[in-house]
Amino acid sequence: MMKPGKIDEQNFIQRLSPERRIVVLTGAGISAESGIPTFRDAQEGLWSQFRPEELASPEGFRKNPKLVFDWYAWRRQKVLEAKPNLGHQILAAWEKQFPHLTLITQNVDGLHQAAGSEHVMEMHGSIHRLICLEERHPSPWVAAGSDVPLCPRCQSPLRPDVVWFGEMLDRVILQRIGRALSQCEIFIAVGTSGVVYPAAGFLDEVRAAGALTVVINKERVGADRTDLFLQGSASEVLQRLQSGWNQRDQGTDSPAR
Ligand code: BJW
Numbered sequence: 001m002m003k004p005g006k007i008d009e010q011n012f013i014q015r016l017s018p019e020r021r022i023v024v025l026t027g028a029g030i031s032a033e034s035g036i037p038t039f040r041d042a043q044e045g046l047w048s049q050f051r052p053e054e055l056a057s058p059e060g061f062r063k064n065p066k067l068v069f070d071w072y073a074w075r076r077q078k079v080l081e082a083k084p085n086l087g088h089q090i091l092a093a094w095e096k097q098f099p100h101l102t103l104i105t106q107n108v109d110g111l112h113q114a115a116g117s118e119h120v121m122e123m124h125g126s127i128h129r130l131i132c133l134e135e136r137h138p139s140p141w142v143a144a145g146s147d148v149p150l151c152p153r154c155q156s157p158l159r160p161d162v163v164w165f166g167e168m169l170d171r172v173i174l175q176r177i178g179r180a181l182s183q184c185e186i187f188i189a190v191g192t193s194g195v196v197y198p199a200a201g202f203l204d205e206v207r208a209a210g211a212l213t214v215v216i217n218k219e220r221v222g223a224d225r226t227d228l229f230l231q232g233s234a235s236e237v238l239q240r241l242q243s244g245w246n247q248r249d250q251g252t253d254s255p256a257r
Contacts, residue, residue, distance in 0.1 A: 006227055007212065007227045007228045008228070009228065009230065009240070009241070009244070010244070012212070012214060012228050012241075013241060013244040013245055013248055014248065015186065015212060016098070016186070016241075016245055016248075018097065018098055018099060018100070019100070020098065020100060020185045020186050021100045021102075021180075021183045021184055021185045021186070022094075022098050022100060022101040022102070022184070022185070022186045022187075022188065023101075023102045023104065023180050023181060023184040023186070023187050023188070023202075023206070023211075024091060024094070024101065024102070024103050024104070024187075024188045024189075024190060025104045025105075025106070025187070025188070025189045025190070025192065025199060025202055025203075026091070026103070026104070026105045026106065026107060026112070026189075026190045026191060026192065026234075027039075027105075027106045027107065027189070027190070027191045027192025027193065027194075027199075028040075028041075028106070028107060028191060028192070028193075029190065029191015029192060029217060029218060029234055030085075030087045030088065030091075030105075030107070030111075030190050030191040030234045031082070031085075031088075031107055031109055031111050031191075032191065032218075032233075032234075033085040033086075033087060033233060033234065033235050034082040034083060034084060034085045034088070034111055035078065035081075035082050036075075036078055036079060036082055036109055036111070037075075037078070038191075038193075039052065039193075040052065040193065050067075050071075052165075053165050055067070055068055055071050056068075056162075056164045056165055057164045057165045057166055058164055058166060058167060059166075060164075061133070061157075061159055061164070065147075065148045065157050065159075066144060066146075066147060066148055068159070069144045069148045069158075069159070069160075070144060072127060072160045072162075073143065073144060075127060076127045076128070076141070076160075079109045079110070079111070079127060079128075082109070082111065083111075083114070084111045084112070084114045084115035085111075085235050086235035086238070086239060087190070087191075087233075087234035087235035087238050088111050088112055088114070088115035088117070089115045089116070090235070090238040090239060090241075090242050091103060091112065091115070091117060091190075091238070092112070092115040092116035092117045093116075093242070094242075095116075095117050095118065095119065097245075102119075102121065102180040102184075103117055103119065103120050103121065104120075104121045104123055104177055104180070104199075104202075105120055105121065105122055105123065105124075106123055106124050106192060106196070106199050107122075107124070108122065108124055108125055108126050108127040108160075108162050109127060110122075110126060110127070110128055121173055121176060121177060121180075122173075123163070123169055123170075123173055123174075123177065123199065124162055124163045124169075125160070125161045125162035125163050125170075126160075126161055126162065127160055127162060128141065129141075129160070129161035130142070130149075130158040130159065130160060130161060131158070131159060131160075131161045132150075132151030132153070132154060132156045132157065132158050132159070133151075133156045133157045133158070133159050134151075134154060134156035135151070135153070135154050135156065137151050137153045137154060138161070139151060139152070139158050142158065169198065174198075177202075181202060181205060181206055182209070184206045184209075184211045185211055185212065186211060186212050186213075186214070187202065187203060187206045187207070187211045187212070187213045187214070188213075188214045188215075188216065189202075189203055189213070189214070189215045189216065189217075189222065189226075190216045190217075190234050190238070191216065191217060191218070191234045192217075192221075193221055194221060194222050203215070203222065203225060203226065204225065207225070207226070207227070212227050212228075213225075213226045213227050213228070214226060214227065214228045214229075214230065215228070215229050215230070216230045216232070216234055216237045216238070217229075217231065218231070218232065218233055218234075219231075
């Protein structure tokens with residue numbers, strides 16, 4: 001394994017190639033430039049008095065379903081008003097440029113798909129769907145009245161189809177993620193605080209197995225655990241990598257092995 005910071009940006013661009021098995025993991029930071037509050041910023045205003053675990057957990061929902069439902073309805077409204085940004089668009093273009101790229105997102109906003117990414121692994125579900133609490137019957141979104149809406153089939157409360165703290169991730173998605181990570185040669189984490197498992201463990205896992213790792217974040221998060229740390233906004237850094245790749249692709253440089 002390389003020591004942290006052992007590779008520079010130019011060297012990384014040289015190593016990119018359509019043959020490489022690349023995994024990109026995105027977090028809330030990539031959608032921040034679309035005006036979507038990051039997960040930990042989403043406790044703003046009205047919601048600032050609550051801890052994330054109170055709003056994003058089955059216990060929180062059972063204790064105060066209307067509060068949690070309203071928080072998700074507020075966040076979903078922000079998402080519906082948002083547009084994907086350059087960061088999402090570049091990753092959508094990478095899906096075509098790099099045929100062995102796997103895009104895993106912790107985000108529930110659907111903005112990667114809105115930007116044109118066709119194969120997105122939404123590991124924490126989607127804010128655009130509802131399921132019922134007891135049987136997980138799917139339902140389209142319905143607004144809450146004075147209480148949370150109920151499942152038309154079994155009358156249990158409807159909740160967003162997202163993965164809350166203490167809940168298991170979808171088994172099939174986990175298997176697909178496991179396969180992608182086991183084959184991964186280049187791992188890029190974009191805009192995630194790296195505190196929520198299992199996603200928080202991916203970087204160490206692939207790095208220990210010999211993959212090259214890159215972390216992109218506005219703050220110095222994870223800089224000491226990765227081969228390359230690029231500080232800046234997701235769209236700015238991805239754009240820089242994209243132009244470096246375009247120049248290399250049009251030039252005569254051959255990829256480093
Ligand atoms: C920018 C930027 C810009 C801003 N450009 N960057 C092992 C050890 C310890 C605990 C556990 C463990 N395994 C499991 C657990 C328990 C728990 C957990 O991880 N707890 C931790 C808090 C310690 N995990 C679970 O419960 C998971 N389930 C599970 O593992 O099941 C088995 C099990 C259960 C119980 C015990 C043991 C095993 C499920 C986790 C589900 C997480 N769900 C949420 C809510 C989803 C729905 C919703 O969105 O409301 O997912 S929580 C929340 O965090 C959300 C996010 O997807 C996730 C990650 O957040 P993210 O994306 O990193 O956002 P932020 O806001 O934290 O960070 C944004 C970053 O962007 C910052 O760094 C900024 O600097 C940066 N940034 N602008 C670039 N423009």
